[in-house]
Amino acid sequence: MQPFCSTLKRETAGFFHNYKSIIFNKIFAAVEHSLIVSQEDKIVFTSDKHWLHPLFELEDFIAKEKIDPITLFLRDKIAGKAAACLIVRHGIKSCHIELLSERAIPVFRQHHINFTYDHLVEHIQCRTEDLITDRMSIDEAWLFLRKRAGRVQGLAVKIDKLSVNRGDKEIVKCLDLEVGRGEQLIIHGANGSGKTTLLKTILGLVKPVNGSIQIGDTIVGSAEWKKNRSQTGYVHQENIKNSFPISAGEVVEIGLSAKKFTSQELDYRVEIAMRRTGCFHLLNHSFHELSGGEKQRVSLARCLCQNAQVLLLDEPTSFLDSEGKEELLILLKELSQNEAPTILLVSHDFQWIERLEWIKRELKGGQLC
């Protein structure tokens, strides 16, 4: 009798445990969270945030846990076109949406997503939904949404009535400029038009006569800025003239000069940055023996290592052959999509800047046209 009772008790307990777990999962799913992701019927990720943030959190989760997104099943409360683009971009193939916008359906169908829904509506009340145009690719939509979600590395740059002199000559005249977080801008113009002077003023290397520059929340030249000066990375046009020994790894390490790290952490950060720009194999090579393209890769790795949120690139193609220019083009496109720092690029290489497909403005007579 005793063993039978204990078995019955155990099985009943097991049944109730499983039952409770199913009920709990259902309640959990229905009440607590806006997004639930499961893998083989086991909930692996939940989020109760609003808007598209749960999907961005999911992106981080997939990357961190190195999960194959095809194995995941996603349940979302509401999804419009923007959410559909993100689901596709994350590589998820199956989902159930409680309230689905009709605009999301073509996106799912085009990318062969298995989807079900409880209710279908013509559109959902969200401005983001209207901003995703049909011309945008999934990657473009993802980048646009990341910027909108504030999930970009870049900081906004705001220049207000800036005047800068070179000697007695006013080279920048009452210039206004706003570049949003994670946006890119190309400034072109004739030689001597003040492009480099403008960049050096943004860096704080040249003092303006009038006006102010704001990077993120800090005013260039303020005490706060002095503490956070490394948030702006710089790749200048001059080829480094001195040829004293320095390895590519040491150049990248310069990005961390003002910060305190253990040597292990330092090596790790240098490696990550160099791998990111595809130049880790050059770690112990002499910087001065590298090709122009390799030097630019190393310089960009230095800026990444510095965790620069604004990148200022001054004539980056000056010393590059056609192969180097091609490499740099790909790298900058990748950077602008992934880390998405705010980039201000100065160049008069028209053929090359055309291919970047970034917004262009001309510096002429001390003003941006």
Place this chain on the structure above:
Amino acid sequence: MLELLTYPPILKGLIVLLFAGISFPITGLYLLKLNLLPLRFMLMHGAIFGGALALAMQLNPMGTTILVNLMLVLFMTRASRTLRVDAGQMSTFFMVITISLAFILIYKFNVPAKDTLSILWGSLYTLSWYEVAGVVIFSLMILAFQLIFNRQLQAIFFDREIAFTAGVNENAIHYAIVIITALTVATAMKLIGALLLDAILLLPALITAFKVKSFHQAIIWSSLCGGIFAIAGFFLSLAFDIPASSSIAVLASVVFISFVIFAKK
């Protein structure tokens, strides 16, 4: 030959050369990297002025020389930045003005010119134990400075604008570099003389530059070369009964020219 080390002046000379040999080439790297060679000539003339001033005013020659050179470096750096004149041009100005002042002092105070110019030959074996301790402490300071500010120095030597944008206080570190360099040059003049200080300061750094591929290696190898030249030169001078400064200079020069020929091949 080792029994000579029982004589305090010889022992003091060995200790000083060992420390100076290891640490001074690091400032030689600074001189080369920041193109401070005109500064080295300004300091040489400054040392003659300091020597003349010390003899005229009956002051400690080494202390006065170091003080004069320190003041010169600070004036030169400040003037160069304020007036936006190249540091080399400013060094040339101070080079001329100091030697002029030195000769005025020699003439007006009847300072024996031979004594003043003895700075050109150095006086390794006349150091007091206090001076030996001073050189040892200063050498350790150079090594500590390099160790603590290694990354900031690396950034400044690569490019000062880049260092600035990386958040390095390049202005303060530049001042520190120039001051340390000035003190090193002034001390090296006392040890091996103004004419031969390049042997311990610059040649190890130049030899290193031929072969190494990184700043880290440059620091280690120039220190090692400097230490080896100083000690080997010291024992050669005892063996052949020649001045230590000359034997160090000859040894460093032979190795340097060998590297030049080898590198060209």
